[in-house]
Amino acid sequence: MYCLLRPCFQTGLRLTSKIRLTYVCIFIGLIALLDFFGAFTHLFEITYDSNFVYPYEGDVHDFVNALRHNEEPAVEPINEYKYTFLLNNQQKCVDTAYSTFRLIYVVKSSIENFERRSAIRNSWGFEKRFFDVPLRTIFMLGVHPYDDELQAKVKIEAAKYRDIIQADFIDSYYNNTIKTIMGFKWLVKYCPNSKFYMFVDDDIYVSVKNVLRFIRNPVNYPDYLKEPKKIGAHKREIKDSDKMDNDTTTQISTFDKKSLFVYEKLGKKEYLVDQIIHKLKQNSYNRTLHTIPPINYSKQNSVNLKFPQKENIDSTFTMNRTKRQIFDFELPDDVRLFAGFVFVSSPHRHKSSKWYISLSEYPYHLWPPYITAGAYILSKEALLDMYYTSLYTKHFKFDDIFLGIVAKKADIEPFHCEEFHFHKKDYTRFNYKYVITSHGYGNPNELLYVWNEQKAFGNA
Numbered sequence: 476m477y478c479l480l481r482p483c484f485q486t487g488l489r490l491t492s493k494i495r496l497t498y499v500c501i502f503i504g505l506i507a508l509l510d511f512f513g514a515f516t517h518l519f520e521i522t523y524d525s526n527f528v529y530p531y532e533g534d535v536h537d538f539v540n541a542l543r544h545n546e547e548p549a550v551e552p553i554n555e556y557k558y559t560f561l562l563n564n565q566q567k568c569v570d571t572a573y574s575t576f577r578l579i580y581v582v583k584s585s586i587e588n589f590e591r592r593s594a595i596r597n598s599w600g601f602e603k604r605f606f607d608v609p610l611r612t613i614f615m616l617g618v619h620p621y622d623d624e625l626q627a628k629v630k631i632e633a634a635k636y637r638d639i640i641q642a643d644f645i646d647s648y649y650n651n652t653i654k655t656i657m658g659f660k661w662l663v664k665y666c667p668n669s670k671f672y673m674f675v676d677d678d679i680y681v682s683v684k685n686v687l688r689f690i691r692n693p694v695n696y697p698d699y700l701k702e703p704k705k706i707g708a709h710k711r712e713i714k715d716s717d718k719m720d721n722d723t724t725t726q727i728s729t730f731d732k733k734s735l736f737v738y739e740k741l742g743k744k745e746y747l748v749d750q751i752i753h754k755l756k757q758n759s760y761n762r763t764l765h766t767i768p769p770i771n772y773s774k775q776n777s778v779n780l781k782f783p784q785k786e787n788i789d790s791t792f793t794m795n796r797t798k799r800q801i802f803d804f805e806l807p808d809d810v811r812l813f814a815g816f817v818f819v820s821s822p823h824r825h826k827s828s829k830w831y832i833s834l835s836e837y838p839y840h841l842w843p844p845y846i847t848a849g850a851y852i853l854s855k856e857a858l859l860d861m862y863y864t865s866l867y868t869k870h871f872k873f874d875d876i877f878l879g880i881v882a883k884k885a886d887i888e889p890f891h892c893e894e895f896h897f898h899k900k901d902y903t904r905f906n907y908k909y910v911i912t913s914h915g916y917g918n919p920n921e922l923l924y925v926w927n928e929q930k931a932f933g934n935a
């Protein structure tokens with residue numbers, strides 16, 4: 476009996492162990508798969524909230540202020556990109572005709588993109604567009620270390636156009652942060668006399684007119700340009716003797732006797748914050764594997780756009796002053812504007828992703844709000860604060876995230892505007908009226924065609 480049963484028993488045992496092995500294999504495979512897709516990484520993520528810290532782990536405001544005033548900071552910078560400018564043009568922002576500039580374009584370009592640069596010089600980067608709006612365009616390049624022919628060509632281009640800035644880091648996708656901050660560094664050093672700076676990639680359509688309109692009045696762009704809304708009984712014109720309607724919800728007046736403008740809760744901080752959050756919520760892209768939890772914005776202590784307070788307008792009312800403040804709007808010199816298309820999203824933990832990020836590189840479940848890299852505008856104050864804050868921010872390989880972290884550390888809230896199109900906005904003659912920038916113009920001929928057509932329509 477024993478002898479008879481034994482083989483069966485053994486076979487049975489072998490069979491169960493085989494099955495068990497299969498289960499173990501499946502189990503291990505599943506674990507590996509889950510790990511590959513980042514399931515466990517997510518478990519160990521830290522919640523992104525107001526306690527967010529990123530090295531340097533401490534308040535950097537005093538160090539930034541010290542550096543801005545040429546003083547010795549208490550703690551030395553932890554992350555300075557000390558590359559050398561091989562091609563420089565220190566005279567670019569020195570002009571006897573202008574003490575300050577309105578706008579400097581910093582175009583992130585690659586050495587080999589000669590044609591794109593040429594198209595930009597002949598379209599939105601053209602410096603002599605408006606005699607009363609001083610603009611400058613510079614191209615920021617890295618190097619291709621073993622290509623002497625390319626380098627020789629760039630040297631000729633730089634000598635001819637005097638708009639090439641090149642630093643000696645290797646030009647590659649994962650070095651974009653270096654390119655960006657070397658651009659900041661150059662501006663801080665050689666071109667600090669502009670009110671606004673715009674960083675743009677070399678494959679982007681830019682409407683110069685809309686950029687200038689936007690920096691006049693970012694919060695109400697593009698509504699303040701649109702035809703008057705029908706507002707029935709409230710509609711009236713303001714004569715010089717009139718006092719402005721002191722209703723807190725709506726203020727109405729005329730401009731150039733043509734357009735009627737509506738300003739809701741002018742100068743009310745809450746309104747600005749609400750508007751920004753509303754836009755953020757509506758438009759944040761899903762560059763994520765899972766849904767985005769809402770961010771608690773109630774802690775936000777600073778809105779970086781300061782607008783004239785209603786009380787001031789009431790108490791010191793004069794028509795010319797009001798006109799200047801409201802209709803011929805000009806942001807104050809100390810405004811800290813960092814504007815573009817804002818994302819609220821989480822890091823990729825999926826190991827095959829181009830944007831994969833390990834917990835040791837970044838442990839939080841969300842990025843700080845950041846502006847997509849293709850195009851963004853900074854005011855001078857924002858540029859200076861962010862440059863010096865970047866010196867106290869650990870290197871991060873994605874430039875847009877890096878700037879988001881820097882802005883967070885500097886208490887600058889990225890300002891969202893949908894008219895900075897992250898994807899290419901399908902082109903028709905008529906739907907580019909309010910477009911500030913659009914991605915997807917890597918073909919120089921297409922850029923020139925679209926730009927010239929829009930210019931003819933008065934939209935570029």
Ligand SMILES: *[C@@H]1O[C@H](CO)[C@@H](O)[C@H](O)[C@H]1NC(C)=O
Binds near residue numbers: 643644645646649650
């Ligand atoms: C970035 O540039 C540095 C300096 O040239 C170089 O050492 C490094 O390999 C580059 N990194 C990448 C990812 O190309």
Ligand SMILES: *[C@@H]1O[C@H](CO)[C@@H](O)[C@H](O)[C@H]1NC(C)=O
Binds near residue numbers: 718721722
């Ligand atoms: C509006 O202004 C008028 C006169 O300037 C004043 O009498 C009135 O109380 C004000 N109304 C409000 C709601 O502040």
Ligand SMILES: *[C@@H]1O[C@H](CO)[C@@H](O)[C@H](O)[C@H]1NC(C)=O
Binds near residue numbers: 758759760761
């Ligand atoms: C983001 O995801 C939500 C829900 O999954 C969806 O309704 C929305 O259209 C998505 N937004 C974009 C821009 O893809």
Ligand SMILES: *[C@@H]1O[C@H](CO)[C@@H](O)[C@H](O)[C@H]1NC(C)=O
Binds near residue numbers: 771773774
């Ligand atoms: C947001 O933060 C504030 C201040 O810490 C807190 O009072 C409030 O309850 C929070 N709101 C939510 C929805 O978590």
Ligand SMILES: *[C@@H]1O[C@H](CO)[C@@H](O)[C@H](O)[C@H]1NC(C)=O
Binds near residue numbers: 793795796
């Ligand atoms: C407003 O105009 C008057 C004369 O028209 C002038 O005296 C005054 O200085 C102006 N005020 C401002 C703030 O420009």
